[in-house]
Amino acid sequence: MRSIITLPATSAGLAFGGEPSDAELxxxxxxxxxxLAEVDLLDAQIKMLDRPAAKLDERRIRRARRRVTAARRDLTNRAAAAQSGGAA
Incomplete structure (x- = not known):
């Protein structure tokens, strides 16, 4: 069995100060x-684990999936707009 040896950080960029940077925040x-949309979807899916799916549960899952899709779309559009320099 091989042993894993940890090496000390040789660069200040590799050291972790314990707090996230402003860019990460x-x-x-x-x-x-x-x-938050993904958490709502996960909550809806967890609620259905121990019982059969009712019409209300199916609607709840569909709405949560739509919210996740919309949030992903909005995030992607914001990232694309920021890279291209904003709206024309």
Whole structure:
């Protein structure tokens, strides 16, 4: 069996200070609508694990999937607009 040896960070860029940077916090903030939509979808799916799917559950899942798709679309459009320099 091989042993794993950890090496000390040789660069300040590799060291982790324990806190996210401002850029990382901004990225999380911009992705928050998508994260929340995915959590809602996961909650709806978890609720259906222990019982048969009712019409209301099916609608709840469809709505949650639509919210995830819309949030992904919006995030992608914002990223594309930021790369191209904004709207024309």
């Amino acid at each position: 901004d990225a999380i903030e911009s992705e928050m609508p998508l994260i």
